[in-house]
Amino acid sequence: MSSLLLKVVALVAMVWVLRRIADGFTAIFGAAAPVALLALIVLGMLVWRMAGRLREARPWSWWPVFGAPVAVWWMLRTWSAACEELGLAVPAARSGRFGLLDGPAGGLIVRGTPLKVVSPRRIGLKIRASGLEVRVRLAPGQTPAQFERAAEGLAHAWRVHRVRVEVPRPGFGTLVGLGFDPLRHPKPRQAQAVAAGPVDVPASDQDGQERAEYPTDLVVPDQIEVTPADLSVSVGIREDSHPWQLDLTRRPHYLVCGATRSGKSTLTVRMLSELARRPVGLVGIDAKNGMELSPFGPRLSALAVNRAEAVAAIEGLLGVLELRAMTCQEHGARSIWELPVPVRPWPIVVVVDEVAKLMLSVDRAGKEETTRCIQGLVRLGQLGAALGIHLWISGQRFGSDLGPGATLLRAQLAGRVCHRVADAETAGMTLAGLPAESVVEAQKIPADLAGVAVSGDDSGAWHLVRSDPMDITEAAALASQYASLRLDLPEVDAAVQRVRLGGAW
Numbered sequence: 485m486s487s488l489l490l491k492v493v494a495l496v497a498m499v500w501v502l503r504r505i506a507d508g509f510t511a512i513f514g515a516a517a518p519v520a521l522l523a524l525i526v527l528g529m530l531v532w533r534m535a536g537r538l539r540e541a542r543p544w545s546w547w548p549v550f551g552a553p554v555a556v557w558w559m560l561r562t563w564s565a566a567c568e569e570l571g572l573a574v575p576a577a578r579s580g581r582f583g584l585l586d587g588p589a590g591g592l593i594v595r596g597t598p599l600k601v602v603s604p605r606r607i608g609l610k611i612r613a614s615g616l617e618v619r620v621r622l623a624p625g626q627t628p629a630q631f632e633r634a635a636e637g638l639a640h641a642w643r644v645h646r647v648r649v650e651v652p653r654p655g656f657g658t659l660v661g662l663g664f665d666p667l668r669h670p671k672p673r674q675a676q677a678v679a680a681g682p683v684d685v686p687a688s689d690q691d692g693q694e695r696a697e698y699p700t701d702l703v704v705p706d707q708i709e710v711t712p713a714d715l716s717v718s719v720g721i722r723e724d725s726h727p728w729q730l731d732l733t734r735r736p737h738y739l740v741c742g743a744t745r746s747g748k749s750t751l752t753v754r755m756l757s758e759l760a761r762r763p764v765g766l767v768g769i770d771a772k773n774g775m776e777l778s779p780f781g782p783r784l785s786a787l788a789v790n791r792a793e794a795v796a797a798i799e800g801l802l803g804v805l806e807l808r809a810m811t812c813q814e815h816g817a818r819s820i821w822e823l824p825v826p827v828r829p830w831p832i833v834v835v836v837d838e839v840a841k842l843m844l845s846v847d848r849a850g851k852e853e854t855t856r857c858i859q860g861l862v863r864l865g866q867l868g869a870a871l872g873i874h875l876w877i878s879g880q881r882f883g884s885d886l887g888p889g890a891t892l893l894r895a896q897l898a899g900r901v902c903h904r905v906a907d908a909e910t911a912g913m914t915l916a917g918l919p920a921e922s923v924v925e926a927q928k929i930p931a932d933l934a935g936v937a938v939s940g941d942d943s944g945a946w947h948l949v950r951s952d953p954m955d956i957t958e959a960a961a962l963a964s965q966y967a968s969l970r971l972d973l974p975e976v977d978a979a980v981q982r983v984r985l986g987g988a989w
């Protein structure tokens with residue numbers, strides 16, 4: 485009855501508003517009022533079409549002008565119905581009394597008023613650059629998991645791309661509705677926040693000076709002080725429009741997996757380009773004959789291009805590790821960051837492209853190299869975090885089928901990035917330890933979206949992300965520009981060169 489009354493009131497109100505508009509038009513345009521009304525309708529249709537085109541071409545501009553008001557309207561309009569339908573509504577505190585009574589004829593009768601339910605209370609609404617944020621207070625007994633299960637239904641009700649659930653503090657939830665897919669339409673790079681700028685060092689090709697030479701890696705030129713912030717780089721965008729930040733001080737080693745053409749190398753190029761401008765040593769191990777990493781040659785302290793050279797590089801790095809451990813012991817420091825600035829060495833990031841090439845072998849000599857590679861990498865993984873040697877390992881898959889030691893090495897790699905993968909098992913292995921939804925999301929990454937990945941870490945947090953692509957010629961130019969920041973690691977480079985010239989390890 486009350487809903488019928490509401491409909492009648494709404495109809496009356498609509499007729500009244502339409503009459504007021506018609507009166508207004510007649511007052512302004514006189515006899516030409518019908519023509520003006522028609523022109524207004526045509527204009528409205530044009531704007532509607534334009535909004536549709538803007539949504540396709542420039543979703544970041546479309547959202548605040550057209551997308552957000554419409555999504556807010558749908559959210560408000562469907563809130564109660566959607567909550568009830570999706571099981572988010574809870575019984576009202578005073579929802580009437582029920583009871584069973586003996587009926588006059590001997591049977592039971594039910595007495596009381598119908599059960600009333602209330603929807604979770606909204607306590608805030610915010611429009612973000614690519615979506616809207618609705619803050620809710622959880623009803624007693626409700627959990628964020630219930631909202632996560634309802635997220636897909638809410639996204640349809642609000643007419644948005646997707647709804648994500650965040651938990652700012654216990655008892656509250658934030659429903660983030662994404663108006664469009666920011667990974668398919670990433671924001672132009674210049675508009676994204678960059679955590680730390682490049683080091684101001686004259687580049688060798690700019691001023692014609694000699695490349696800086698450092699006698700040992702424990703002596704750092706005093707004009708550049710290395711800090712943990714140098715290991716935090718922005719490499720792309722997260723689905724919630726925040727920059728995708730990789731922080732090697734928090735997650736010292738990374739595993740990057742993905743099928744062929746899924747975007748692994750592009751991410752590695754972006755990460756290396758960001759690090760190339762900072763006081764960080766870079767070592768490349770690219771057993772695909774250096775195809776992927778050779779553009780960074782001028783900036784790399786050493787580049788191993790096959791398994792034999794990889795053994796030399798890894799064992800050279802173990803020597804560096806020992807030197808650093810001794811320096812830390814001398815100064816009573818537990819990590820390089822506790823060392824006094826004059827003796828603090830630069831961190832080193834070791835990039836291994838296509839790890840399977842190092843770990844799979846058929847002949848006996850190859851097996852020995854494989855064992856030495858894996859043992860060396862495991863040791864670097866175990867001790868490198870404190871001593872400033874970080875691993876960035878990428879491959880198409882990383883399972884126990886890669887041989888003994890693969891699982892042990894994987895356990896050291898706390899940072900995980902899983903691009904589109906060929907099978908569910910690889911997604912599961914890469915994202916082991918993360919919530920099951922992250923594995924499901926990784927399997928849903930479409931083939932036409934190269935560079936999209938699930939990024940997670942050992943804290944259990946995960947995000948859908950997309951790397952910021954970089955042209956390889958641009959990356960090569962950058963590596964040459966910052967060649968003066970190349971860290972001299974004679975133990976590693978000389979060992980690789982010795983093997984290249986046909987010598988033993």
Ligand SMILES: Nc1ncnc2c1ncn2[C@@H]1O[C@H](COP(=O)(O)OP(=O)(O)OP(=O)(O)O)[C@@H](O)[C@H]1O
Nearest residue numbers: 743744745746747748749750934935950951952953
């Ligand atoms: N973030 C991105 N945005 C747009 N295009 C991308 C992105 N990442 C990768 N691509 C494109 O996808 C293609 C494959 O990328 P990439 O070479 O990085 O894949 P890969 O996983 O390293 O492949 P492979 O294992 O065969 O070397 C390239 O053409 C690249 O330009």
